[in-house]
Amino acid sequence: MLEKIEKNINNYKRKFDHRTWGILAYVMFGIALLYGMQMANMFKRQKQIVQDNYNKSMYELVNYVKNVEVLISKARITTTPVESSKTYADIWRQSNLAKENLASLPVDQNAMSNTSKFLAQVSDYSYSLMKQTISGDKVTDEQYKMLEEINNKSDEVASVLNDIYDDLNNGKVKWNEVENYGDKKLKEQEKEEGVLSNISKISKTFTDYEGLIYDGAFSNHITEVKPVMIENEKEVTVEEARKKAEEVLKNTKDDVQIEYIKEKGESKGNLDLYLFEAKYKNREETIDLEITKKGGLLSLFITDRDVKNKKKTEKECEEIGKEYLKKIGIENVKATYYLEIENMITINYAMVQDNITLYPDLIKVKIAMDDGEVCSVETTGYIFNHKERTDIKPEITIEEARNVLNKNIKVSEESVAIIPNESKKEVLTYEFKGRINDKDFIIYVNAKTGEEEQVLLIINTPGGTLTM
Amino acid sequence: MKKALKRINVMIVLVVLLFLSYIEFEIPVLDVYATKVDASSTSSKNPTDQSSQSDKGSESDGGSVDLLARVINAEARGEPYLGQVAVGAVIMNRVKSAEFPNTIAGVVYQKGQFSSVKDGQINKPFENEAQVRKAAQEAYNGSDPTNGALFFYNAKTTTSKWLFTRPTVKVIGRHTFAK
Structure with a gap:
C-alpha cells in the first residue's frame, strides 16, 4: 500500500517535471519563433521601403537625365530670348534634381563622382546661359558648340542609365549588393557587372570633357583655382x-x-x-x-x-x-x-x-x-x-546707379565695391545699404552696365552683425 | 480531460504571446564605438563648459551649422580643436565640390559616407558643446585647416584600401585627411 503511494508520488513528480519542462520548452520555442518571424517581417518591410526609395531615385535620375538631353536639343533650336531662357531654366532645374537623386543612391562615391560633376556643371552652365539670355545677350557660336558637346555627353550618360533602367525594370538590380561593394564582400567578377560598373562606365567616358566649361560655380577654372597673390613669389625656407x-x-x-x-x-x-x-x-x-x-x-x-x-x-x-x-x-x-x-x-x-x-x-x-x-x-x-586691381573705373555715375534701385528703398550708405559673382568673376559695383519695409538690404549695382548684380537681405543671426 | 486543459493552456499562452509580439519594442542599439571613444576623451572634457553653454545652447543660428556641429561631435569627439574644425572643413569642401551634393545636409546624409550617420552616432548628445560649436562655426565661416581635403579616415581602423590611394594632405589627431 505504502509502496504503491510512493510509486504514485514519484510517478506524479516525474510526470509533473515532464509536463512543466515540456510546456516551458514549447513556450520558449514559441516566443523565439514568433519574435523571429516578427523581426524578419519588420526587416523585410524596412528593406523594401529603403529599396523602393532607391528605385524611385534611380527612375527619377534616368528621367531627369533624359529630359536634360531633350531640353538641350531644344535649346539649340529656340531663338527667342523668352523661350530660350525658359529652356535653360528647365535644364538648370532638371540637372540639379538629377544630381540630387544620384547622390541619394547607395553607389560608391568614387564611381559616380564624374557623373555628379558633369550634372553640376551642366546645371550651372545653363544657369549662366539663362542669365545671359534674360539680359538680352544672344548665345554665341562658341557657347552653342559647348552645348553640342554637353549634348553628346548627356547622350552617353542617358544610354548607360537606360541599361540600368532596364535592369531595374527586370528586377535585376539588388541594392543591397551594390551597398556591399564598399565592404569588399563581392567577388571581383560581380563587381564587373551590374549597376555599379555601369555607373563607373559613365565616369570613364568623361576624361576628354574635363575643362570644357568656363562658366558657373563648379567650372574647372574655379575648382582648380590658383593663388593669385603668391603665384609668382619665390619659395621661402x-x-x-x-x-x-x-x-x-x-x-x-x-x-x-x-x-x-x-x-x-x-x-x-x-x-x-x-x-x-x-x-x-x-x-x-x-x-x-x-x-x-x-x-x-x-x-x-x-x-x-x-x-x-x-x-x-x-x-x-x-x-x-x-x-x-x-x-x-x-x-x-x-x-x-x-x-x-x-x-x-x-x-x-x-x-x-x-x-x-x-x-x-x-x-x-x-x-x-x-x-x-x-x-x-x-x-x-x-x-x-589679392592683387592690385586695374579695371576700377565705373562707367556709370552713382546717381544713375541709384535710379536703378526700387523707389521705396531708403539708402543709408553707399560705396564702391568689387564682389565675386557665381562664377567667381569679379564685378565692379556700387554698394547700397538700405531699408525697405523694416528689412535691411544690401544691393549691388553693376558699375559698368547698371544692372542689379546682387540683392542681399540682411538676416540678423544671433551674435552676427554687419558693419559697413 | 487533463490533456484538453493542457492544450487550452498552451493555446492561451500562444495567443498572449502573439499579442505581445505586436507591441513595438524599442530595440537597443549597440554602442561599442561610443564607449570606446568616450573613455579616451574624458580627460579633455571640461566640466565648466556646461555652465557657460546653457544659455547659448538653445540658440540656433540656422540648421546647417547645427548639423555640422553634430557631425563634428560624432566624428571627431576627443580630437584637438584643429581636428574638429578640419572635419567640418571637409564637409564644407564637399559642398563646394561638384562631385558631391550641394548642401550640408546632402553631404552629411549621402549614403555610406560618414560612419556616424550609419550607426546613429550623429544623434548623440554633445560633449564639450562650446568647443564643438565654435569649431563648426569656424569651418562654416570658411577656415580650412585641411588645405582642400575631401576625405578623412582613421588610418588605424579604416578597411578601405581605396582611401589609402588618395594623396594625403595632412594628419591631424587620429584622422588622415586626403584629397
Whole structure:
C-alpha cells in the first residue's frame, strides 16, 4: 500500500517535471519563433521601403537625365530670348534634381563622382546661359558648340542609365549588393557587372570633357583655382617660415611667452604649406600655424580656449584686429562683418584699394573678448584673390546707379565695391545699404552696365552683425 | 480531460504571446564605438563648459551649422580643436565640390559616407558643446585647416584600401585627411 503511494508520488513528480519542462520548452520555442518571424517581417518591410526609395531615385535620375538631353536639343533650336531662357531654366532645374537623386543612391562615391560633376556643371552652365539670355545677350557660336558637346555627353550618360533602367525594370538590380561593394564582400567578377560598373562606365567616358566649361560655380577654372597673390613669389625656407610664425604669435597680445615652435612637416593641397605647431608657456592648448611656401605668408593660424566673459566691445576688437593685421604685414583693411560665438568674435576684413572694398580678398580674425587676444587668423581669400586691381573705373555715375534701385528703398550708405559673382568673376559695383519695409538690404549695382548684380537681405543671426 | 486543459493552456499562452509580439519594442542599439571613444576623451572634457553653454545652447543660428556641429561631435569627439574644425572643413569642401551634393545636409546624409550617420552616432548628445560649436562655426565661416581635403579616415581602423590611394594632405589627431 505504502509502496504503491510512493510509486504514485514519484510517478506524479516525474510526470509533473515532464509536463512543466515540456510546456516551458514549447513556450520558449514559441516566443523565439514568433519574435523571429516578427523581426524578419519588420526587416523585410524596412528593406523594401529603403529599396523602393532607391528605385524611385534611380527612375527619377534616368528621367531627369533624359529630359536634360531633350531640353538641350531644344535649346539649340529656340531663338527667342523668352523661350530660350525658359529652356535653360528647365535644364538648370532638371540637372540639379538629377544630381540630387544620384547622390541619394547607395553607389560608391568614387564611381559616380564624374557623373555628379558633369550634372553640376551642366546645371550651372545653363544657369549662366539663362542669365545671359534674360539680359538680352544672344548665345554665341562658341557657347552653342559647348552645348553640342554637353549634348553628346548627356547622350552617353542617358544610354548607360537606360541599361540600368532596364535592369531595374527586370528586377535585376539588388541594392543591397551594390551597398556591399564598399565592404569588399563581392567577388571581383560581380563587381564587373551590374549597376555599379555601369555607373563607373559613365565616369570613364568623361576624361576628354574635363575643362570644357568656363562658366558657373563648379567650372574647372574655379575648382582648380590658383593663388593669385603668391603665384609668382619665390619659395621661402623653413627657417624664414618659422620666423614668420614667430612674428604671427608674438603679436597676438602683450607679453606673449612662446614655449616652442616646432615643424610639423609640409602639406600639398590647394596651397603648398609649411606646418608648425606652437605652444605658449602657461597654456595647455597647442597652436597650429600654416605658412605658405611661396612668399612665406600666413595662411592659417588657429587655436582655441575657453573665454568666460566679455570685457571688450566689438569696436575695440575691430581695432585690435586691424592693428594686429598691420603688425603681420597686412594693411588697408576694413571690417565688414562680425560674428560672436562663445565670447569669441570672428571679424571679417576685406582689403581696400582707392576706397573700393575688395570683398573677394577676405581675411578672418578671431579674437577672445576677455583680454583681446588674437586666437585665429585665416587669410585664404586674401592669398587666392589679392592683387592690385586695374579695371576700377565705373562707367556709370552713382546717381544713375541709384535710379536703378526700387523707389521705396531708403539708402543709408553707399560705396564702391568689387564682389565675386557665381562664377567667381569679379564685378565692379556700387554698394547700397538700405531699408525697405523694416528689412535691411544690401544691393549691388553693376558699375559698368547698371544692372542689379546682387540683392542681399540682411538676416540678423544671433551674435552676427554687419558693419559697413 | 487533463490533456484538453493542457492544450487550452498552451493555446492561451500562444495567443498572449502573439499579442505581445505586436507591441513595438524599442530595440537597443549597440554602442561599442561610443564607449570606446568616450573613455579616451574624458580627460579633455571640461566640466565648466556646461555652465557657460546653457544659455547659448538653445540658440540656433540656422540648421546647417547645427548639423555640422553634430557631425563634428560624432566624428571627431576627443580630437584637438584643429581636428574638429578640419572635419567640418571637409564637409564644407564637399559642398563646394561638384562631385558631391550641394548642401550640408546632402553631404552629411549621402549614403555610406560618414560612419556616424550609419550607426546613429550623429544623434548623440554633445560633449564639450562650446568647443564643438565654435569649431563648426569656424569651418562654416570658411577656415580650412585641411588645405582642400575631401576625405578623412582613421588610418588605424579604416578597411578601405581605396582611401589609402588618395594623396594625403595632412594628419591631424587620429584622422588622415586626403584629397
